[in-house]
Amino acid sequence: MTDEVRSANDDWNAASGRTPPIRKVVGLGRAHRQVRPYRRTSIRWLLRTVLLALLDMTAFIVSLLAVGMMVPLSGYGLDVTFPPALLGFAATATATLLVFRMYRQSWRFFGFAHAAGVVGLGLLGSALGWTLLILGQEATLGLGLVAAALTQWMLATGLLMALRSLRRIARENMAGTKIRLGAAVRADLPQALLIGPAQWAMSVIELMRAEDDPQFAIAGILLPSEADVIDRIGGVRVLGSHDKLVEIAKAAEAQGRPFSLAITLDDGMYLGNREMTRLTHRARELGLELSRIKNHWSQILQRPGAEDPKNLSVPDLLGRNEFEMEGDVITRQIEGQSVLVTGAGGTIGGELARQLASFRPSRLILLELCEFNLYSIEMTLREKYPDLEIHPELCDIRSRDEVNRVFEKHRPSVVYHAAALKHVPIVELNPCAGVHTNIIGTKHIADAVTEFGARAMVQVSTDKAVNPVGMMGATKRIGELYSQALDMCGVDDPDAPRFMTVRFGNVLGSSGSILPLFRRQLEEGKPLTVTHPDIERFFMTVREAVQLILQSSASALAEDLERGSIYVLDMGKPVRIVDLAYRLIAQYGLEPEVDVEIQYVGLRPGEKLYEELFDDCEEEVPSKIGGIFEARSHPIPLPFINKSIDRLFEAVRRNDAAEAERIAHHLVKIPSSGARFDLITPKKKPSLVDTAATP
Secondary structure, three states, rough: OOHEEEEHOOOOOOOOOOOHHHOOOOOOOOOHEEEEOOOOOOHHHHHHHHHHHHHHHHHHHHHHHHHHHHHOOOHHOOOOOOHHHHHHHHHHHHHHHHOOOOOOOOOHOOOOOHHHHHHHHHHHHHHHHHHHHEEEEOOOOOHHHHHHHHHHHHHHHHHHHHHHHHHHHHHHHOOOOOOOOOOOOOOOOEEEEOOOOHHHHHHHHHHOOOOOOOOOOOOOOOOOHHHOOOOOEOOOEEEEHHHHHHHHHHHHHOOOOOOOOEEOOOOOOOOHHHHHHHHHHHHHHHEEEEEEOOOOOOOHHHOOOOOOOOOOOHHHOOOOOOOOOOHHHHHHOOOOEEEEEEOOOHHHHHHHHHHHHHHOOOEEEEOOOOOOHHHHHHHHHHHOOOOOEEEEEOOOOOOOHHHHHHHHHOOOOOEEEEEOOOOOHHHOOOOHHHHHHHHHHHHHHHHHHHHHHOOOEEEEEEEHHHHOOOHHOOOOOOOOHHHHHHHHHOOOOOOOEEEEEEEEEEEOOOOOOOHHHHHHHHOOOOOOOOOOOOOOOOEEEHHHHHHHHHHHHHHHHHHHHOOOOOEOOOOOOOOEEEHHHHHHHHHOOEEEEEEEEEOOOOOOOOOEEEEEOOOOEEEEEEEEOOEEEEEEOOOOHHHHHHHHHHHHHHHHHHHOOOOOOHHHHHHHHHHHOEEOOOOOOOOOOOOOOOOOEEO
16 A cells, blocks of 8 residues: 555654644644655654663663572672673663564564564573673583573563563553544545454455555554454554444544444454444444455455345255256347336346346336336346336236236337235235235236237246145235136137246245345344244245246247146255254354254244145146246136136225135135136125036
């Protein structure tokens, strides 16, 4: 790092004279251009070195006189009280320390390495001093003289260490009485505060010194505890422990040099989850940008936010490798096409939009109900793909008129339908809302695909639609059945649009999924909550889920695969939730049931203990697409399912949750019941649904 970037916390001098200490440490009252680096030949350095050398000489003199009083050295021809001999001995021993640069080490930073140097060089210096005495006075050698020399060396070593220890003790006692803030000479750079152990802080400082164009200047350090506080590390002022963050930040702001960036070590070992969460909250309240450093030093220079505390390892978490797609077949189906994505602001819809944009469609229509989510995904895509024609559309899929307006305006060729209500307990408590979005909304999108001549629609589904017990799974299953019925209508018409359903398990990292919950609980120092010790789920990453959607739909279009099939990712074996919790805890460097407790809270409404990928009525067949299976089942005739959905819509309009649940759960059981497809009548009529089995 250049001279102008070096911290003012080094022992530098200003040409304008000395400034008051509290103003000096924050860089006030000085002209930056007049600051020059400290010279080792300066008067201050000479005075400091002379003072320390005199103290060490005193220690050697006292140790030699003490030995002279304890051992009769006159019998060997030595007089250690003779002033020239006494001073010569002390000067020789002290000169040894000076030659080997022991005075370049701060006594305030006295530690093991410094102590080892004192022991070794003290022995060498004392040996040289005794040699000078013996030769100068022509003394006689003997065992008593050797014992006296060893005794003197031990006494001198003890005194040398005592002097240095007293200086460190004095500094530690004084450190807590006054906050002395540091400041970088470069006022145009953001002022950074390092929060971490001393060795890590020193590594960061050394790394920054190698930068020709730094992005920030390190102006202070906070160490793990008050007991560890030292005065400087690598020339940067140590301001206290991490518990003093608020006090120090406010003091710096009051003195005109506020911190704008805090960099902390977040390896799961230095600070516990509870302490890290508190630190995060304090930084947010103070308006500090907090960068949590893991393993890669590039994070320091790129200054990432604190959004992603851990890079997920799919093999470690799920016990299998990630699914990889083939891009060529997708490019052939998407390039130059007008593509629409519903729910484009959600986790799956957003990733769909990002990956679709890379395959060069002629235009990309983003359909979303939440304005902020729509704005976010639009800005992301416009920045990354400035040449792509993007059309954001605020639209509620529950409104047929709004959906038709968007389709009439843009005439999409391929539609990816990811909009849905997906949280099991919420849909269970709000069944009419689940029916309205997941069934009626899906029907509106599918009908618009048919009416406005789109080439294909891809329905995003879930394993919760298999043999569902809750309303969320039931509504998604009816969406599957409706798409399947429309797809089967085109068996004899090669130009009819394709309606494909893609089914997969839980998505790691999606909003409302288990992984963000576990992460938040870990960072807040809370126990991890699991519904049941035996509950298990199929898991995949967001990237895998989207690749499955794109790969299966593009392959089905390219090879004109059999209609009515549901595509299912081969996700390997299901993973127990408690095992996922254990693996995540281990990735944070903690020990399950020791550092982090697991609490079992019971199954939620509408939740199953085990999920399945294939319904009872479905036949599992290998697919021509690698890593993907096909599920083939008995479809429901379109007229029957249309009339049943009309009944569901009437129940929603009346807010009749019981009727909506009755119709939905009955409808999902029909493919495997062998029932006659009669209309589901209103509950108030005496004759309900005739489900008599037919051969």
